[in-house]
Amino acid sequence: MLVHSRAGKLAVRGVFLLLFVPLFAVPLLVIVAASVSTNWSGAFPSGVTTEHYAAATSGDSLKALTTSLVTAVSASLVALLVGGWAALAAASLRARGKRFLDMLFMLPVAVPSVVVGLAVLVAFSRPPVLLNGTRWIVILAHTVLVTAFAYQSVSAAARRLDPMYEQAAASLGARPSYVLWRVKLPLLLPSLTAAAGLCFALSMGELSATMMLYPPDWTPLPVRIFAATDRGSLFTGAAVAVVLMATTLLVLLAVSRIRTRASYR
Amino acid sequence: MSSTGIADKGRTRRVPPIVWALPPVVVLAPAFLYPLALVVRQSFSPDEGGTSLSPYGEVFASQSFRDALSTTVWLAVGSTAGCLVLGFALALVIAFVPFPGGKAVARFIDVFLSFPSFLITLALLFMYGTVGMANGLWTDVTGADSGPFHFLTTPWGVLLAEITFFTPFVMRPLLAAFSGLDTAQLEVASSLGARPARIVRQVILPEALPALAAGGSLVLVMSLNEFGIVLFTGAKDVTTLPMLVYGKAILESDYPAACVVAVVNIAISVGLYSLYRMVSRRVGA
Numbered sequence: 001m002l003v004h005s006r007a008g009k010l011a012v013r014g015v016f017l018l019l020f021v022p023l024f025a026v027p028l029l030v031i032v033a034a035s036v037s038t039n040w041s042g043a044f045p046s047g048v049t050t051e052h053y054a055a056a057t058s059g060d061s062l063k064a065l066t067t068s069l070v071t072a073v074s075a076s077l078v079a080l081l082v083g084g085w086a087a088l089a090a091a092s093l094r095a096r097g098k099r100f101l102d103m104l105f106m107l108p109v110a111v112p113s114v115v116v117g118l119a120v121l122v123a124f125s126r127p128p129v130l131l132n133g134t135r136w137i138v139i140l141a142h143t144v145l146v147t148a149f150a151y152q153s154v155s156a157a158a159r160r161l162d163p164m165y166e167q168a169a170a171s172l173g174a175r176p177s178y179v180l181w182r183v184k185l186p187l188l189l190p191s192l193t194a195a196a197g198l199c200f201a202l203s204m205g206e207l208s209a210t211m212m213l214y215p216p217d218w219t220p221l222p223v224r225i226f227a228a229t230d231r232g233s234l235f236t237g238a239a240v241a242v243v244l245m246a247t248t249l250l251v252l253l254a255v256s257r258i259r260t261r262a263s264y265r
Numbered sequence: 266m267s268s269t270g271i272a273d274k275g276r277t278r279r280v281p282p283i284v285w286a287l288p289p290v291v292v293l294a295p296a297f298l299y300p301l302a303l304v305v306r307q308s309f310s311p312d313e314g315g316t317s318l319s320p321y322g323e324v325f326a327s328q329s330f331r332d333a334l335s336t337t338v339w340l341a342v343g344s345t346a347g348c349l350v351l352g353f354a355l356a357l358v359i360a361f362v363p364f365p366g367g368k369a370v371a372r373f374i375d376v377f378l379s380f381p382s383f384l385i386t387l388a389l390l391f392m393y394g395t396v397g398m399a400n401g402l403w404t405d406v407t408g409a410d411s412g413p414f415h416f417l418t419t420p421w422g423v424l425l426a427e428i429t430f431f432t433p434f435v436m437r438p439l440l441a442a443f444s445g446l447d448t449a450q451l452e453v454a455s456s457l458g459a460r461p462a463r464i465v466r467q468v469i470l471p472e473a474l475p476a477l478a479a480g481g482s483l484v485l486v487m488s489l490n491e492f493g494i495v496l497f498t499g500a501k502d503v504t505t506l507p508m509l510v511y512g513k514a515i516l517e518s519d520y521p522a523a524c525v526v527a528v529v530n531i532a533i534s535v536g537l538y539s540l541y542r543m544v545s546r547r548v549g550a
Contacts, residue, residue: 002361002362002451002455002461002464002465003362003461008461009362009364012358012362013358013362013364016355016358016362016364019351019354019355020355020370023351023428023429023432024373024374024377024432024433025373026388026392027384027385027388027389027392027429028377028380028384028388030388030391030392030398031384031387031388031391034391040391040397040398040401044398082292082293083289085285085288085289086286086289086290086293089282089285089286089289090286092282092285093282093283093286097282097283097286101286101289101290104290104293104298105289105293106542107297107301107535108297109538110486110534110538111301111531111534111535112489112490112507112510112527112530112531112534113490113492114490114492114507114510114511114527115507115510115527115531116297118304118510118514118523118524118527119297119300119301119304119527120296120300121514122300122303122304122307122520122524123299123303124300140296143296144293144296144297147293197379198379201380204381205379205380205381205382205383205384206381207381207383207492207493208492208493208507208511211492211496211511211515212514212515222381222493225387226383226496226497229390229497230499234387234390234391234394237387238387238391241384244381245380245384248379249376249379
């Protein structure tokens with residue numbers, strides 16, 4: 001549309017690939033390649049091995065995977081409940097109340113996650129609630145961080161929702177709870193599952209707040225990857241990273257397949 | 266607000282919306298607002314006890330804080346500029362010079378966004394690290410002992426990683442904006458004799474400005490707060506504000522100082538984020 005000559009198109013595509021491939025595709029491929037290679041001191045890795053995966057799926061790394069999964073699933077579910085509830089409640093408020101809730105639930109996005117970690121650490125290392133050194137402090141911080149994203153995506157979807165459906169249901173005598181349960185939530189389901197996937201992916205990759213908080217017996221995957229690369233085991237780190245990416249993608253794929261009749265409309 | 270008697274009867278029994286908004290606020294307050302308030306309080310409470318501004322005085326006077334502040338700001342500004350230029354160029358090609366596989370590229374970007382940032386630094390270690398691909402290629406070809414690429418542990422390595430990771434965040438709103446652009450405008454401009462550069466400048470760019478502003482300010486905030494990328498480079502001389510918070514709190518156990526840096530970091534990033542929200546709301550993005 002913009003470039004009409006054949007040569008021009010070829011040149012533009014060439015430049016695009018020259019920028020896109022090394023910047024975005026190669027890094028991910030490099031991690032995958034490194035995770036199966038014995039050695040990498042030249043232009044290309046040498047030797048194929050599954051040794052790193054054996055290390056990445058056993059012992060402490062396996063525990064890190066379950067730690068990450070438990071943390072991400074529980075944080076996402078709570079975030080979806082709290083953030084989604086807040087977003088739906090905000091949608092029925094007047095402008096002022098809506099702006100207040102918007103501001104409140106945006107704050108965790110704007111505040112740096114390291115600072116969220118520090119704040120949670122400072123607050124729960126002293127009475128009345130002592131959580132420091134337990135897994136709950138990590139789960140709590142993750143929940144706070146992803147709640148904001150759940151709120152954001154559900155409230156964006158609620159804004160786009162056609163009010164006709166709920167008005168029609170209400171005019172036919174449906175009670176508000178019935179309208180919410182049988183009309184609004186099914187219509188919002190695609191965005192709810194998308195929000196859940198987003199929260200899950202964010203929590204799986206969360207490093208900043210976790211670094212401030214994790215107790216020795218609750219190390220999620222990103223911390224594990226950092227620990228591996230920090231002591232020089234780059235290849236094990238790469239294998240654990242691939243496990244992290246694959247798990248995230250699998251869950252995202254599974255979540256995106258959740259459908260109801262409403263989503264086919 | 267006039268309605269039939271039956272509906273009125275129903276309404277009197279109904280809980281007002283404001284009550285429904287309370288439970289999530291009640292959950293968020295102790296989990297987030299209370300900790301945040303404690304950070305602010307701690308920043309005014311030096312280890313010696315009492316309440317004073319002395320932690321602020323000490324931190325502001327220290328060279329490490331000033332270095333971290335300037336490093337953070339120039340890295341954030343630099344990566345925002347880089348992301349805007351690169352993101353605009355790439356989105357332009359995907360949207361207006363269509364090629365087979367363009368859809369796949371757009372989907373790849375979505376996937377890319379769901380990965381954590383530090384993976385980029387990890388990949389860069391293999392690509393440009395001391396024994397990585399680029400240096401390996403160099404030593405293979407020239408026979409030298411070591412390659413010329415040593416920028417990973419400098420701010421430039423962080424800049425490269427941040428531009429790589431954040432560019433998709435600019436591309437997504439841009440692609441959305443471009444998909445709403447009527448391509449007939451381009452055809453008309455082109456048939457009137459405008460060359461591609463002029464079409465980009467006078468037709469596409471004005472249309473893309475809101476998305477560029479929204480994407481750019483988002484990237485600015487995210488790069489100010491980026492931690493994983495900087496941590497993974499392992500560079501001792503690249504310290505940003507989030508790194509300083511981590512260092513003061515976890516490595517030095519100097520909580521008042523960590524809280525001071527945190528308050529400064531919050532002020533900068535919440536200020537910028539509100540700006541981002543304002544910009545993106547105004548343009549409806």
